[in-house]
Amino acid sequence: MTKEQKGRHSNRYRYWYDKVYTKEEIKDYFHEGWNDLIESSFELVSYFPDAQICSAKRCMGMLHMFAKAEDEMVMHAVEGVLWKIERLSSKICEKCGQSGQRRTELKVVHCLCNNCYLIHLNDNDDPMKLFKKGREGRF
Ligand SMILES: [Zn+2]
Numbered sequence: 001m002t003k004e005q006k007g008r009h010s011n012r013y014r015y016w017y018d019k020v021y022t023k024e025e026i027k028d029y030f031h032e033g034w035n036d037l038i039e040s041s042f043e044l045v046s047y048f049p050d051a052q053i054c055s056a057k058r059c060m061g062m063l064h065m066f067a068k069a070e071d072e073m074v075m076h077a078v079e080g081v082l083w084k085i086e087r088l089s090s091k092i093c094e095k096c097g098q099s100g101q102r103r104t105e106l107k108v109v110h111c112l113c114n115n116c117y118l119i120h121l122n123d124n125d126d127p128m129k130l131f132k133k134g135r136e137g138r139f
Contacts, residue, residue, distance in 0.1 A: 013079040015054040015066040026056045026065075033097040033116075034063050034089055041065055041085050051078050061102035061109035063089035095120075105135035 023042050027035055038056070045053050051069035058064070065082045069075040093100030093113035100113040107130060112120060121127040128136050 009060050011083070013065065013067055013082045014075065015068045017055070020052070020054045021056070023053075026053075029056065030058070030063070031095040033092055033094040033100070036097065037063055037085055037089055037092065038065075041082065044081050045078055048074050048078055050074070053082075058094075058110070059086075061090065061104065061111040062086045063094075105132060106130050107132055 021029075023038060027038055030038070042053055045051050045067060048069060050071065051067060051074050053065050053067045056063060056065040064086055067075070067078045067082060069078050090102055090111055091099060092111065093116050094111050095116040096113060098113045098115075100111050100116070102109055102111045103117060110117075110120065121130065124130060131137070
């Protein structure tokens with residue numbers, strides 16, 4: 001995998017695996033800031049026939065959810081919903097739910113407000129290790 005591919009964001013929302021996570025499991029996996037978004041996603045997707053959210057991950061500091069649906073057109077619509085949720089998550093602090101921004105200078109990108117970002121850095125003995133090479137302290 002080249003450096004460029006590693007940082008690239010995939011727009012696939014389709015679910016390929018067998019394990020399906022519940023809404024509560026997904027909420028537990030993340031901090032509380034995105035709980036409302038996860039709640040809205042499950043509600044919206046529940047309106048679609050035979051569609052279901054299966055899993056989620058943090059991708060480039062955004063909430064990326066996976067779903068499956070029986071019907072192809074329904075799946076396209078669900079992907080649209082999940083894409084919008086993902087865009088919204090890029091402006092919401094994943095820890096507290098306040099307005100936040102993606103901290104792309106970090107090796108593991110998180111979406112955080114200023115307060116939570118400081119706490120995140122202070123939680124580490126050597127915060128400089130959290131930054132990408134050459135991006136240290138550029139926030
Ligand atoms: Zn916050």
